Amino acid sequence: MADLDDLREGSNFGLGVTAGQQSFHVKGAENLPWGMKDRLSRIFNPKTGKAVMLAFDHGFIMGLTSGLERIDLNILPLIEYADCIMCTRGILLSSIPTTTNKPICLRSDAGASILTELNDNVLIDIEDAIRMNVSAMAVMLAIGDEAHEAKTVANLYKAVDKASRYNIPVMGVTAVGKQMARDARYFGLASRICAENGANIVKTYYCDGFEKVVAACPVPVVIAGGKKLPELEALDLCYKAIGDGAAGVDMGRNVFQSENPVAMIQAVHAVVHDGLTPQQGFEMFQDLSK
Numbered sequence: 001m002a003d004l005d006d007l008r009e010g011s012n013f014g015l016g017v018t019a020g021q022q023s024f025h026v027k028g029a030e031n032l033p034w035g036m037k038d039r040l041s042r043i044f045n046p047k048t049g050k051a052v053m054l055a056f057d058h059g060f061i062m063g064l065t066s067g068l069e070r071i072d073l074n075i076l077p078l079i080e081y082a083d084c085i086m087c088t089r090g091i092l093l094s095s096i097p098t099t100t101n102k103p104i105c106l107r108s109d110a111g112a113s114i115l116t117e118l119n120d121n122v123l124i125d126i127e128d129a130i131r132m133n134v135s136a137m138a139v140m141l142a143i144g145d146e147a148h149e150a151k152t153v154a155n156l157y158k159a160v161d162k163a164s165r166y167n168i169p170v171m172g173v174t175a176v177g178k179q180m181a182r183d184a185r186y187f188g189l190a191s192r193i194c195a196e197n198g199a200n201i202v203k204t205y206y207c208d209g210f211e212k213v214v215a216a217c218p219v220p221v222v223i224a225g226g227k228k229l230p231e232l233e234a235l236d237l238c239y240k241a242i243g244d245g246a247a248g249v250d251m252g253r254n255v256f257q258s259e260n261p262v263a264m265i266q267a268v269h270a271v272v273h274d275g276l277t278p279q280q281g282f283e284m285f286q287d288l289s290k
């Protein structure tokens, strides 16, 4: 039982000190088997240690989403610029050509729509994930939501148990329900719980104090982009996240809802992998949009 009367907030994050055992380019993966490392290396570029994941799984919970009306028209032109694609089984099988040859982070949970918000009780059959040759499985964790917390922890746990048997990494997706705070305390707690339960990658949101969230998470953290922002602000978000230790982005709306999605994903890629400043990235976006 937790001593609730003696919860001491962590304060010594060793900011600026590189995590130990880092000869492999993916944080916390040093001791994993070959298959895991191979899959993680397909997602995280071994030269930069970073990844630009293109997320277009929104329809599985939000239904029709602006910019995802037609996967063939909206998303296929972007895929060549992504390091990894994140989508559901239905979209992968129906709409992504088998010749795409990009690592797949498969959205592997379900169980709700935007009306009730959080998924908690359905997990894809591991054999189906293997049949689709996925490089990672994404499963939500909703800490702090009484109705969903225990079920999502169980779902994540089950996913790790099954996926690790086949050396498939799991990405824990920290949920943000209506009642949940969007701060470093919440994201830090949720990220750490994902990692403690065996997630090999954590997806969360950028926030004040993000460097502590990353420092206290023993596996790579990638950020979701969230709601559509003006392009310069979205590039600034990427830049700050990388500067604070993120291993990349798993971005959706700020790419596919951009005025020019093909230009935007290339600018995001340059900020994440090549260290372009937000302004340089924005100029690249503008040049590519001409």
Ligand code: R5P
Pocket (backbone or CB within 6 Å): 055, 056, 057, 058, 086, 173, 224, 225, 226, 227, 250, 251, 252, 253, 254
């Ligand atoms: C989160 O659970 C969703 O599945 C999205 O994949 C994620 O939020 C990333 O997309 P966006 O950058 O649009 O927030």
